Amino acid sequence: MQYLENMLQTVKDSNPHEQEFHQAVEEVLTSLTPILKENDVYQHNAIVERLVEPERQIMFRVPWLDDKGNVQVNRGFRIEFSSSLGPYKGGLRFHPSVNLSVVKFLGFEQVLKNALTGLPLGGAKGGADFDPKGKSDHEIMRFCHSFMTELYRHIGAQTDVPAGDIGVGEREIGYLFGQYKRITNQYNGVLTGKPTLLGGSSLRVEATGYGIAYFLSAMLDAKNDSLKGKRCLVSGAGNVALYLMEKLSQFDAIILTCSDSKGTLYCEDGLDVELIKHLKKEQGAALRDYLNEHPQAEYIPVSQYPKDGHQVWHFNGDIALPCATQNEITKKDAQALVDNGCKIVCEGANMPTTAEAHAIFQKHDVYLGPSKAANAGGVATSQFEMAQNASLQTWRPQQVDEKLQQVMKNIFDRVSATAKRYSSEDDLSLGANIAGFERVAQAMLKQGVV
Ligand SMILES: NC(=O)C1=CN([C@@H]2O[C@H](COP(=O)(O)OP(=O)(O)OC[C@H]3O[C@@H](n4cnc5c(N)ncnc54)[C@H](O)[C@@H]3O)[C@@H](O)[C@H]2O)C=CC1
Ligand SMILES: O=C(O)CCC(=O)C(=O)O
Numbered sequence: 001m002q003y004l005e006n007m008l009q010t011v012k013d014s015n016p017h018e019q020e021f022h023q024a025v026e027e028v029l030t031s032l033t034p035i036l037k038e039n040d041v042y043q044h045n046a047i048v049e050r051l052v053e054p055e056r057q058i059m060f061r062v063p064w065l066d067d068k069g070n071v072q073v074n075r076g077f078r079i080e081f082s083s084s085l086g087p088y089k090g091g092l093r094f095h096p097s098v099n100l101s102v103v104k105f106l107g108f109e110q111v112l113k114n115a116l117t118g119l120p121l122g123g124a125k126g127g128a129d130f131d132p133k134g135k136s137d138h139e140i141m142r143f144c145h146s147f148m149t150e151l152y153r154h155i156g157a158q159t160d161v162p163a164g165d166i167g168v169g170e171r172e173i174g175y176l177f178g179q180y181k182r183i184t185n186q187y188n189g190v191l192t193g194k195p196t197l198l199g200g201s202s203l204r205v206e207a208t209g210y211g212i213a214y215f216l217s218a219m220l221d222a223k224n225d226s227l228k229g230k231r232c233l234v235s236g237a238g239n240v241a242l243y244l245m246e247k248l249s250q251f252d253a254i255i256l257t258c259s260d261s262k263g264t265l266y267c268e269d270g271l272d273v274e275l276i277k278h279l280k281k282e283q284g285a286a287l288r289d290y291l292n293e294h295p296q297a298e299y300i301p302v303s304q305y306p307k308d309g310h311q312v313w314h315f316n317g318d319i320a321l322p323c324a325t326q327n328e329i330t331k332k333d334a335q336a337l338v339d340n341g342c343k344i345v346c347e348g349a350n351m352p353t354t355a356e357a358h359a360i361f362q363k364h365d366v367y368l369g370p371s372k373a374a375n376a377g378g379v380a381t382s383q384f385e386m387a388q389n390a391s392l393q394t395w396r397p398q399q400v401d402e403k404l405q406q407v408m409k410n411i412f413d414r415v416s417a418t419a420k421r422y423s424s425e426d427d428l429s430l431g432a433n434i435a436g437f438e439r440v441a442q443a444m445l446k447q448g449v450v
Helices: 002-014 019-029 033-038 047-051 100-116 137-154 170-184 204-221 239-250 273-282 287-293 331-339 355-363 377-390 397-422 428-446
Strands: 056-065 071-082 088-094 123-128 160-163 231-234 254-259 263-266 298-301 319-321 344-346 367-369
Touching (some): 002 033, 002 047, 019 100, 019 355, 019 428, 056 100, 056 137, 071 100, 071 160, 088 170, 088 377, 100 123, 100 397, 123 160, 137 170, 160 377, 204 239, 204 367, 239 254, 239 273, 239 319, 287 298, 367 428
Parallel strands (some): 088 123, 231 254, 231 319, 319 344
Antiparallel strands (some): 071 123, 263 298
């Protein structure tokens, strides 16, 4: 559609050098042709033009003192992308690769993801190019306090509610919350992913990983299949990957791989997920240390990965579950997966598949669960945390889990019904893009030109 092609060119021209943002926008816009053709109200009201322009973009200096007394400076970001459906909502990422393009792509995806949950949530993302690796606990605390010293003026329990993402877990959220409270004198639900002692929801830590397993189960259920005995290739060994592996094991799937920034672990008979969780969460150890207990497993360091590829995707498996970071499945990886007979991909990380890899999956009819649908269980549980904080309640883990399962089932049903309405019920990427867009667009139309 010429209108959408022009829109994409405008986005590229007015946001130069923001490759990840261009990629995320292009993936969504190419799906929207059928809904825009069906109803010209969206075009008349410049919905797409407004949707690709964040409502507010905040960039700030984060100065902090390291343990040697030296002043360090990082760059902080908060992209308040859309408040059409509710307060801005989305995580904070602390990683050296964070830049404007990365937080904008994440914010844009978050708008549509949050819409898919059916909950009253706008979309945002933020973070800093700070590398938590190798920093002491005091350095992490000073960095978090400095970050919040600027961020606090932009957020609020009914304005913008940040949470965690790569490099930001309960510890960081605790420090951020402490500084927010100190500055504002308010103890409220301004952040989610808090430790439970500070008002965090039970199961928020597990929710993204568990939610992906529930979404994948729904994908298989629709094919009269199940996870039992399925051989799964997982990447990452962080928050999302660990709890996804835990739930997959409970569903009797076999976990063949996981990885971190240093290498990949593989075991043909299946990995011992409890040990990996213990090593990563309790000991902060490297994946290589797994071999001390299970010498029959293999460890492949990054230096031995295929050129332009990630080792995980070069093993034989039934289902690929990328849970590390964006663009971690390259064209070469996608071809290897297809050649090895992998027919199902379910995205845990945000936008883990490059555009070229996506095209290969489409060409070979790979059944793909897109990240904005599959990993929405984390943000949905964050909304449960907001609801508990606002009503001064504490829900039991079982209550949260039941609600999480229901949300993931609803998302799958919404996405596959939309895909069916516009093309084929297996094109869940198209279904997710259109269903998310429709909900945000309808909310925008009701608010006039804002
Ligand atoms: N934490 C959450 O609730 C949610 C996270 N996500 C997404 O899931 C993915 C993983 O996030 P978390 O597990 O929370 O983070 P984490 O910080 O707990 O773990 C990240 C994992 O990915 C690996 N990793 C990160 N960047 C990498 C890189 N550039 N190259 C190689 N490996 C890399 C790390 O070694 C680690 O194993 C991210 O894409 C994040 O945006 C999506 C929805 C919610
Ligand atoms: O829990 C949240 O608010 C955000 C989770 C997140 O950052 C994501 O869904 O990518």
